[in-house]
Amino acid sequence: MGPKARGMPLKWLWFIVLEFSLLSLVEMYGFRHCTQYKFNIHHVLCVRKNITNLKESIHDLPEYVTHLNLTHNQIQTVPSRSFVNLSNLVDLRLEWNFIWDLGPEAFQGLKNLTLLNLVENKLQSINSSFEGLSSLKTLLLSHNQISWIQENAFVPLINLQYLNLSRNAITTFSNVLAAVQHLPCLEVLDLTYNTIASLDCNPTTLVSLTKLILMKNKLVDLDFSTLSLPNLTTLDVSQNALQNVHLDTLPQVKRLNLSQTCLEVEKLDAKHLQNLIELDLSGITPLPNTKHVNLSAVCHLLQNLPRIETLFFQKNGIDSENIKHLANCTMLVSLDLSHNKDLVHLCNSEFSDMPSLERLDLNSCMLSLVSNMTWDSLQNLTVLDLSRNRLKTFPDFAFAPLRRLQSLSLSRNPITELNNLSFYRLHELKELNLAGCWIVAIDSYSFSQFLSLENLNLRENNLRTLKKNTFLFLKNLQVLTLSYNRLATIEKSAFSGLPKLYKLDLAYNILSDFHPGMFLGLEGLEVLDLSFNKITYETLKSLQPPPFKDLQTLKRLNLEGQINGIQVVPINFFQGLGSLQELLLGKNSKVFLDHLQLDQLPNLTRLDISGTKAGNRGLYLNISLFQKLKQLKSLQLENNNLDSLAPEMFFGLEGLQIFSLRFNNLKIINQNLLQNLKSLMYFDVYGNKLECTCDNGWFKNWSVSTPTVHIPYLGSFQCQQPNTQSLLVGFDTSICNFDTGKICFFCSFSLVLATMVCSWFGTKMISSMRYGIYMFKSLYLAKWHRTEREFVYDAFVSFNAADEEWVYKELVPALEKVGQPTFKLCLHHRDFELGVDIFENIQNAINTSRKTLCIVSNNYLQSEWCRLEVQLASLQMFYDYQDVIILIFLEEIPNYRLSSYHRLRKLVKRQTFITWPEDFQERPLFWARIRNALGNKTVREENARLILTDPLGD
Ligand SMILES: *[C@@H]1O[C@H](CO)[C@@H](O)[C@H](O)[C@H]1NC(C)=O
Ligand SMILES: *[C@@H]1O[C@H](CO)[C@@H](O)[C@H](O)[C@H]1NC(C)=O
Ligand SMILES: *[C@@H]1O[C@H](CO)[C@@H](O)[C@H](O)[C@H]1NC(C)=O
Ligand SMILES: *[C@@H]1O[C@H](CO)[C@@H](O)[C@H](O)[C@H]1NC(C)=O
Ligand SMILES: *[C@@H]1O[C@H](CO)[C@@H](O)[C@H](O)[C@H]1NC(C)=O
Numbered sequence: 001m002g003p004k005a006r007g008m009p010l011k012w013l014w015f016i017v018l019e020f021s022l023l024s025l026v027e028m029y030g031f032r033h034c035t036q037y038k039f040n041i042h043h044v045l046c047v048r049k050n051i052t053n054l055k056e057s058i059h060d061l062p063e064y065v066t067h068l069n070l071t072h073n074q075i076q077t078v079p080s081r082s083f084v085n086l087s088n089l090v091d092l093r094l095e096w097n098f099i100w101d102l103g104p105e106a107f108q109g110l111k112n113l114t115l116l117n118l119v120e121n122k123l124q125s126i127n128s129s130f131e132g133l134s135s136l137k138t139l140l141l142s143h144n145q146i147s148w149i150q151e152n153a154f155v156p157l158i159n160l161q162y163l164n165l166s167r168n169a170i171t172t173f174s175n176v177l178a179a180v181q182h183l184p185c186l187e188v189l190d191l192t193y194n195t196i197a198s199l200d201c202n203p204t205t206l207v208s209l210t211k212l213i214l215m216k217n218k219l220v221d222l223d224f225s226t227l228s229l230p231n232l233t234t235l236d237v238s239q240n241a242l243q244n245v246h247l248d249t250l251p252q253v254k255r256l257n258l259s260q261t262c263l264e265v266e267k268l269d270a271k272h273l274q275n276l277i278e279l280d281l282s283g284i285t286p287l288p289n290t291k292h293v294n295l296s297a298v299c300h301l302l303q304n305l306p307r308i309e310t311l312f313f314q315k316n317g318i319d320s321e322n323i324k325h326l327a328n329c330t331m332l333v334s335l336d337l338s339h340n341k342d343l344v345h346l347c348n349s350e351f352s353d354m355p356s357l358e359r360l361d362l363n364s365c366m367l368s369l370v371s372n373m374t375w376d377s378l379q380n381l382t383v384l385d386l387s388r389n390r391l392k393t394f395p396d397f398a399f400a401p402l403r404r405l406q407s408l409s410l411s412r413n414p415i416t417e418l419n420n421l422s423f424y425r426l427h428e429l430k431e432l433n434l435a436g437c438w439i440v441a442i443d444s445y446s447f448s449q450f451l452s453l454e455n456l457n458l459r460e461n462n463l464r465t466l467k468k469n470t471f472l473f474l475k476n477l478q479v480l481t482l483s484y485n486r487l488a489t490i491e492k493s494a495f496s497g498l499p500k501l502y503k504l505d506l507a508y509n510i511l512s513d514f515h516p517g518m519f520l521g522l523e524g525l526e527v528l529d530l531s532f533n534k535i536t537y538e539t540l541k542s543l544q545p546p547p548f549k550d551l552q553t554l555k556r557l558n559l560e561g562q563i564n565g566i567q568v569v570p571i572n573f574f575q576g577l578g579s580l581q582e583l584l585l586g587k588n589s590k591v592f593l594d595h596l597q598l599d600q601l602p603n604l605t606r607l608d609i610s611g612t613k614a615g616n617r618g619l620y621l622n623i624s625l626f627q628k629l630k631q632l633k634s635l636q637l638e639n640n641n642l643d644s645l646a647p648e649m650f651f652g653l654e655g656l657q658i659f660s661l662r663f664n665n666l667k668i669i670n671q672n673l674l675q676n677l678k679s680l681m682y683f684d685v686y687g688n689k690l691e692c693t694c695d696n697g698w699f700k701n702w703s704v705s706t707p708t709v710h711i712p713y714l715g716s717f718q719c720q721q722p723n724t725q726s727l728l729v730g731f732d733t734s735i736c737n738f739d740t741g742k743i744c745f746f747c748s749f750s751l752v753l754a755t756m757v758c759s760w761f762g763t764k765m766i767s768s769m770r771y772g773i774y775m776f777k778s779l780y781l782a783k784w785h786r787t788e789r790e791f792v793y794d795a796f797v798s799f800n801a802a803d804e805e806w807v808y809k810e811l812v813p814a815l816e817k818v819g820q821p822t823f824k825l826c827l828h829h830r831d832f833e834l835g836v837d838i839f840e841n842i843q844n845a846i847n848t849s850r851k852t853l854c855i856v857s858n859n860y861l862q863s864e865w866c867r868l869e870v871q872l873a874s875l876q877m878f879y880d881y882q883d884v885i886i887l888i889f890l891e892e893i894p895n896y897r898l899s900s901y902h903r904l905r906k907l908v909k910r911q912t913f914i915t916w917p918e919d920f921q922e923r924p925l926f927w928a929r930i931r932n933a934l935g936n937k938t939v940r941e942e943n944a945r946l947i948l949t950d951p952l953g954d
Helices: 003-026 054-058 173-180 295-303 320-328 694-705 740-761 765-785 801-817 838-847 858-862 864-880 902-909 920-934 939-953
Strands: 035-037 040-045 067-069 091-093 115-117 138-140 162-164 188-190 211-213 221-223 234-236 244-246 255-257 278-280 310-312 334-336 359-361 383-385 407-409 431-433 455-457 479-481 503-505 527-529 556-558 582-584 591-593 606-608 619-621 634-636 658-660 682-684 793-798 849-856 885-889 913-915
Touching: 295 320, 591 920, 619 920, 793 801, 793 838, 801 849, 801 858, 801 920, 838 849, 849 858, 849 920, 885 920, 913 920
Parallel strands: 040 067, 067 091, 091 115, 115 138, 138 162, 162 188, 188 211, 211 234, 221 244, 234 255, 255 278, 278 310, 310 334, 334 359, 359 383, 383 407, 407 431, 431 455, 455 479, 479 503, 503 527, 527 556, 556 582, 582 606, 591 619, 606 634, 634 658, 658 682, 793 849, 849 885, 885 913
Antiparallel strands: 035 040
16 A cells, blocks of 8 residues: 555545544534523523514524523514524523514524413514414413504414413404414413403304403493303403403303492302302402491302302402301301401301301401400311401400311411410411511410421511520421511520421621520421621631531531621531532632531532622632542632632632633633533623633633533633634634743743843943843842752741831731741841852742742832742743742732733633632731642641651651
């Protein structure tokens, strides 16, 4: 085989590779206006993206999308065949747009679509736009301006079950009917809030219709004589000015809503309502010249409805005598008497003739007294709603007759304390709602009667303390809500005796610390919400004992939004939470996780530290923080103003699928960042400041060619350089195939050389020459020194004389004297050897110090010495392959001032700089960060170890 023949396949291979890379460019996995939903790639969201051109905005979506959400945009028209490439769509949301025009066959091709939402648009008429929607079950057209529907518009919708046309401008019922009679499966037709005045129409039958809603129209006469609705069971004609009702053709109706109509009850003929189970007569007209409703007529009607079970009788101004009257004429199962403002006292056996009652609503009345006499015969009552009344206290045994009661709501009453005798015998109660009362204190006797209680809601009260054993008797409690109180203290064993408690909500209180043993006894707790309290720590010091050590079954912990930020998370804070899966730490203004606190959470799958908004100053994460989180699937660091990230931080996250850095200030996505994230599926960097520079060349190429990782809105990322409109995906990376770092170094190095040579004959000849020589010498020396070097100092401090005061007043005391460990610093004036050349001194200082601390200020940048020091330290870095420079910014330095320092700029882009905070409160955090950057091992410790080991070694 000749060389020529061997060359051919290679060439083809090359073509294939080229072809493939072009293909993957086309299949870019990230769209311009849309994003896949994190947890399901078949769901796509294009919400609030100012989309005007529908077709253009969805042209890049893959065919497999099943759910598409286009709400809150500015779409005006849906052109013909807009979705032909999305034939798998099942659910399409187009609500909250400005759509006035649906093109013919607009939805052609959507054979599997079952839901179409066009709510809140500007449609005025419906034409033949629904061609092809043969699977559609739900069509939502409410909140438009529809006044006319073409007769054949709905013909293609052979499976439609639910049609909502509420809040439109429909006046003629016959027009709607002509269109909907073509819907063989229609079950529910909602025409709420139109202007239909009569039901005149040609004789029509809607066989499948079961529910018709005509609420809030202009109906005066209700006459169904020309309309045949054989399966209609629910009819709502509420809020019409009805005067005449003819329901003789609808004998099968079971549920009838006549609330807020002007109907005189005596006009209703019970003969035609023999199947009625549920009747709503709320807010019906009172008798002429009185403010009372005609109760006798109501009673007469009810007496003749053999199957009636449920009566809604709200807003009818009835009093306790009326209730007796009503109770005497029927056997109800459910009675709603809410909003009857004449109900003040109920304690005279009002319900004694209703022994069958199972559900009673008395909310929003004016009740100030109830007693056991109120319900003495209601043995079957299971649900009682007394919320929003004026009940302050209850007499002893007030609820004793209600032996079967399962749900009791007393929320929003001015109750200040709980008398356990009032609740005597409520042994069956499962749910007790006391939200929004004025309860000041509770103890174990408050709840001693509720042996079956599963859900206790004490939200929005005035509780300040929880004492020991408060809930001791609630052996079956599963959910306890204590949010929005003023809890500052929770004593030891406050929750003991709650073995079945699954969820505990303590959000929005003022808890600032944890009493030892406060969570004792919560053996089954899975969800704990401590968000928006005052939990704050200033040091890493271990807590004795660790606060959550008794919560071994906890799966979800919410610590978001602590009032001053959670700040420094103590080393053992999460100890004992071996089952924890979800940890929420976001919305804290400051979060400092400087150690390996998360190592105690081996089962963590979701971590969210979003919304600190404080930038690198307020959010600090140790570089090894995530190393043990092998189960982590979702990591959210959104909305944090982060400028940079240390890639090494994420190396351990092999199981990570969802990684969101949305809304930060990242300019560069480092290649190493995603290096070990083998399971990544979703990488969100939307809302950052990505630059189209060679530093991002890798990211650009990778993002457009990796079909396994979705990058939300990738197609919309704009280059963040000034004066450019170009997109990151359009950035040409072919110019970037060099190691720019090295080039820049050699450029600056040759520049120094050139300067030296040029100024050889200049005025600065001697100094420049020495500068060059030392650069040269150090390069050589550094190379030579590279392997073994002994450190004398922990850090060499490079600063300008103008900042001397800060160094001696703040830095030196903080690092050399206060706190543990202490560090040994090298400062020129103090530690430089006298008589030795200054260059040599600097060189020595850098070489014998573990790190170099550069105190950067505007003065510093002007000084030649400082420039040299940075260069020398950079050189050390260049040969040691490790970061030795720590930059401390004493003031804001405009970006352009940094531009002549290539290294400095590069460092600034990474996370290795720390800014001196003006705010006194932030300083402990500042020093903690400096200490962390200097490392835990100090020269002193190292020397101590040497001294210890040396004699043994010999
Ligand atoms: C949409 O337009 C408004 C006003 O023109 C603007 O404030 C907003 O940022 C835009 N939103 C997007 C996602 O472009
Ligand atoms: C569509 O997006 C809107 C706005 O974010 C949201 O309220 C709605 O729940 C979404 N609908 C679906 C079905 O995802
Ligand atoms: C429609 O759904 C069925 C199953 O529900 C599926 O088999 C079919 O492929 C889908 N058709 C289209 C065109 O997506
Ligand atoms: C509706 O009523 C008709 C008879 O009037 C009956 O044949 C049909 O099964 C009923 N149900 C539905 C869902 O159409
Ligand atoms: C209850 O009805 C009976 C007859 O049905 C009547 O004798 C009695 O007076 C009524 N009681 C009340 C309180 O209306």
